[in-house]
Amino acid sequence: MNSGASVNWIAAFNHLFPVLNRSGAPFYCSGPDFCRALQQVDPGSPSYEQLMPLLTSQGRSTSRKSFYWEMLQALPEPHRFHVYRIFINQIEPHARGDAETLRGIVFGGGYAVPVTLVPIDLWNSEKPNSNLRDIDLAIDAGHYNRATALSYSCLEGLYKAYVRKHVPAQDGLSDLIQLCRVVKDDIAAKLTVQGPFPEQIVNALPTMTHAVANSRNGFSEAHFGGDSQRWLALLARDMTNSIGRLLLNFV
Known part of the structure; x- marks a missing residue:
């Protein structure tokens, strides 16, 4: 790109x-x-x-x-x-x-990952859907800080949509990491009922979420040579899409 x-x-x-x-x-x-x-x-x-x-x-x-x-x-x-x-x-x-x-x-020959679309019947799905479309556009234009901020906002919308549907007792949460943990625990509980599952993948949710959150918070202060900032923005985008795809299997 x-x-x-x-x-x-x-x-x-x-x-x-x-x-x-x-x-x-x-x-x-x-x-x-x-x-x-x-x-x-x-x-x-x-x-x-x-x-x-x-x-x-x-x-x-x-x-x-x-x-x-x-x-x-x-x-x-x-x-x-x-x-x-x-x-x-x-x-x-x-x-x-x-x-x-x-x-x-x-x-520059770069491919975007397929965009994860949030079902329109989920609460506040319009915002994460818009964010998912806009992340690639921000990267295309070289606005890497905006891309990581959109990744953060998209995860927030995805987690809130999931919690509202599946864990309504926690609907009042606003902190991204707390929302992520509630989602991870709920998915793990659902999978446990079905039998053995790759726990490492579900346990990776907080790690990936922390990475996107920390990138959003510190990106503007980072100074890298060459295409490093672009690759960080691409990674944040790809992790956001991966998390979204995982969540959509449970909604």
């Missing part, structure tokens, strides 16, 4: 547009399709029907290549990363080589 300052956006677009312009391909992207993709990230972005008269009235080119480039470059970088991620995900099932080339230019 490259930070925004080091991404060669010209190279990224010069690889993206010919792929999106590949007639007959399942990932072919028409003008209206492109505008709808941008509206997923920026609801204030114009529709194709709004854009064409605007470009014409301003004497600007209405060619797809021209306005695709202009609209992408007009986005704030976090939104631009998000749009490229959308297109890469659409391309990858059908043209893996093209997707990998684009990913290498924009994200």
Whole structure:
């Protein structure tokens, strides 16, 4: 993953547009399709029907290549990363080589772990779902401190959702580590009823939670060379996703 300052956006677009312009391909992207993709990230972005008269009235080119480039470059970088991620995900099932080339230019070849989605019927699930989506975007944009803070907030939401459903007597807890222990003990009790289980995995929950919490608390004060901060943010993201996947097996 490259930070925004080091991404060669010209190279990224010069690889993206010919792929999106590949007639007959399942990932072919028409003008209206492109505008709808941008509206997923920026609801204030114009529709194709709004854009064409605007470009014409301003004497600007209405060619797809021209306005695709202009609209992408007009986005704030976090939104631009998000749009490229959308297109890469659409391309990858059908043209893996093209997707990998684009990913290498924009994200340095890094893969995000699959996002854990919290069921919408769980209490306050909207916040952890939003956090899970935003962690990758923060890392893409090089905002590593924000990524670790979002990991912390996401764990807090996951644990609170679990406690509210399964251990309502402890619903008043707010401390992350205390919430984690309640969740760990409840999961262990459920598994014990079923028979032997790998206790080390369940016992790792507090360790992983402490790691994310401590990263959130001390990240801004850390000074590492090279990509060290990025890798710490990636680790916090991956641990958060792993914990979320484990909890979702019990809800």
